[in-house]
Amino acid sequence: MLFLKQLFLKNNKVGAIAPSSAQLVKLMTKNINYKTANVIVEFGAGTGAVTKALLQNMRSESKLIVFELNQSFMSYLKANFIDSRIIWVTDSAEQLPQILERIGCIQVDAIISSLPLSIFPEQLRTEIIHNAKTTLTPDGLYVQFQYSLHALSLLKKNFTQVELSCTPFNIPPAVVYTCK
DSSP states (O other), X not given: OHHHHHHTSTTOOOOOSSOOOHHHHHHHHTTOOTTTOSEEEEEOOTTSHHHHHHHHHSOTTOEEEEEOOOHHHHHHHHHXXXXXXXXXXXXXXXXXXXXXXXXXXXXXXXXXXXXXXXXXXXXXXXXXXXXXXXXXXXXXXXXXXXXXXXXXXXXHHHOSOEEEEXXXXXXXXXXXXXXX
């Protein structure tokens, strides 16, 4: 219900009608090398379906930087995920380099994004993807889910390898881009 309520608020930036399904979360997180990942970033955590999976698999010394602009979602996340590995960020994903500099982090190992890129202005989409690419380690991973193939050309411009997979077991069915 929290998702539906946020979806219909004026000027919302919520692009989903329900939290990510277990199948979508598994597809989004399966390629992360949890044994070596020191820093993982999550864009658009919503109510934490992906957050939960990341925390369950991360090492105790790893960090998870969680971006969520929606104050209702952020309040929910903070109340339900009390973990010293989390760094909460209520800023736009385009600010990733500045946030990393502020916390003393140079690069990240993986970025998992649930941002509704298709509803963002082109310049914002471009800046988010560019900044994500430039902050990843050389063998870093960027994972993005969408409900369409709208982001494919942008991701192919920024990453040398873009693999697509999909899950019909999500509301609505989703496409996952895994980029290196």
